[in-house]
Amino acid sequence: MPRQVDHTDRRRRIAEAVCRLADERGLEGVTLRDVAACAQVSMGAVQRCFRTKEEMLVFALGHIGERIGERVRARLVRSPAQSAGTALGHAVTELSLLREEHRAEARVWLAFIAQAAVSEPLAGMLRANYASLQEAFTRLITEAGDGSDRAASLDPQREARTLLALADGLTAHVLIGHLTRQEAQDVLHAHLAGLWGQPVPLPRTD
Template structure:
């Protein structure tokens, strides 16, 4: 009797392998053959899961986005009593990938971002990820702004866009060694504090 294969598990295994290889060599260093060897599966197994390298990369990008999204959602629900401003700070910190345990994930995310500039197939899911994050951030900025005593009202959508761009920029600055994680965290906190003044 043929062995049953859990295709969802195999696809996740392959996605994790793509991420490890991308962390080590960048996306240009990811080949179907190397993924099969590192995942300890046959080339045929990889090709049954993904017809092309591009399809495999799109799935791996989605996998990374899901992990980050899960952490953001967990931070938002961990303490229901937290203010919208505190929740926004936690979510932005997760997006910026500043902690040491997320350094490899940050390198992989930025590799995908760079490749998406020339790959419409990768750009599309990234736009969807950012749109969802922007909606969450817009809602949190609006809620926090309503609680703050500000002279001028905030434009929640514009502030959400700025915060997402700042988080990505801080990730890059930490990865290349221009800022330490602590310095980046200070920049992020100063920006957030400035929103409510």
């Protein structure tokens, strides 16, 4: 009998290969032939999984986005002892990819953002991801501001948008060496503290 092929696993291996190559040379240097070699599958296998290179890139973006999203969602789940502000701060720290072990992930994520400027399928997936995060951040900002004197002056949706933009900006500034991870953490800490007029505990990134 012919050997059964696990297509889900193969597509995941191809996505991982895309991410490794994007980390090494950027998305412009990712070719179907190199992806096949990196994933240790044939060119035909790649083409059977994905009709075009763009379809392959969209799947790879979804793959890395889900990996980051799982960590963010884990931070958004509040324990009884955790305030909404703390949950928000931890989630934004994860999204900013400031830890050293996430440096390769950060390079790949920004490569996809750059490519999305000229690829509507990639841009559409990113918009959907950001919309979901914006909704979660808006809810937490609203909850964290309940009962505070500053709550009346806050626009939760606008602040959620600001945090999403700040997260990607900090990722880029750390990658190019304009900021250290600690300096980026300080910027994030100061911004969150300014929302409610009090410090927000954040996880360490060193």
